[in-house]
Amino acid sequence: MFEQALVSSAALGRNRAVWVDEPERGSPGGLCIVLDAESYLCQVGLGAILHRVRTAGLAGPQALIFVPYVTPENRHFEYSCDPDFERFLAHDLPAWAQARYPGLDHGKRSLVGLSLSGLQAIWTALRNPGVFSAVVSQSPSAWYGDECLLGEIDPTAEAKAAFRISVGSHETSSDAIHQPGDLVQKTSQLESCGRLVESLRAGGHDVCYSIFKGEHEPECWAADMPDALVWLAGQMGWQQAD
Numbered sequence: 001m002f003e004q005a006l007v008s009s010a011a012l013g014r015n016r017a018v019w020v021d022e023p024e025r026g027s028p029g030g031l032c033i034v035l036d037a038e039s040y041l042c043q044v045g046l047g048a049i050l051h052r053v054r055t056a057g058l059a060g061p062q063a064l065i066f067v068p069y070v071t072p073e074n075r076h077f078e079y080s081c082d083p084d085f086e087r088f089l090a091h092d093l094p095a096w097a098q099a100r101y102p103g104l105d106h107g108k109r110s111l112v113g114l115s116l117s118g119l120q121a122i123w124t125a126l127r128n129p130g131v132f133s134a135v136v137s138q139s140p141s142a143w144y145g146d147e148c149l150l151g152e153i154d155p156t157a158e159a160k161a162a163f164r165i166s167v168g169s170h171e172t173s174s175d176a177i178h179q180p181g182d183l184v185q186k187t188s189q190l191e192s193c194g195r196l197v198e199s200l201r202a203g204g205h206d207v208c209y210s211i212f213k214g215e216h217e218p219e220c221w222a223a224d225m226p227d228a229l230v231w232l233a234g235q236m237g238w239q240q241a242d
Contacts, residue, residue: 011087019066030062030108035117037066043218060238076181079116090128114138130159142192153203166210
């Protein structure tokens with residue numbers, strides 16, 4: 001059952017509406033923040049996928065907070081390595097969730113995103129070591145800003161996150177401009193993700209890398225998501241749901 005809530009954000013300077021999904025039984029022990037809420041719920045069908053995985057006993061007792069992007073313009077702005085939105089994700093939202101669920105384990109926080117929000121999820125985790133222990137990123141736009149994510153990998157950081165990065169074997173387009181934000185893509189999703197994975201591993205991060213057969217499409221992310229949720233539960237130490 002999804003519930004809408006308002007989160008007060010000092011970083012954004014306003015309240016932000018989110019959708020909350022809780023375990024059917026018991027208090028949540030972990031927090032999973034899902035970006036691109038409209039895409040995940042309306043196109044990928046994450047609600048139904050999550051129900052199947054939970055029913056099979058392959059998910060953990062975590063609260064999921066879905067963050068809508070509201071408009072395409074806002075999506076491009078916030079998911080393009082925006083520092084204010086980063087602070088909202090890394091500080092304001094976890095603090096709000098901790099107040100709502102006092103039993104949350106600080107070591108069991110995760111981020112989930114796809115495409116441009118997959119970029120923002122990885123960027124936020126790298127810039128806030130120790131805040132998020134795991135990131136699921138489907139077809140992340142690792143090409144953004146001349147692959148600026150590579151410069152955020154600090155091999156000296158003591159806290160390391162685990163990443164599950166997936167990308168389609170046919171995501172080979174390059175030299176494109178994405179509207180409405182005039183985002184310039186010089187290299188392909190597939191090539192830039194491959195370089196990102198190599199750099200993350202070299203920086204000491206645990207990376208699960210999956211290349212699925214397909215393109216940059218919701219159907220591909222939907223097929224990939226059950227494995228991603230099982231991987232995420234494993235990272236949190238949940239063998240099966242309570």
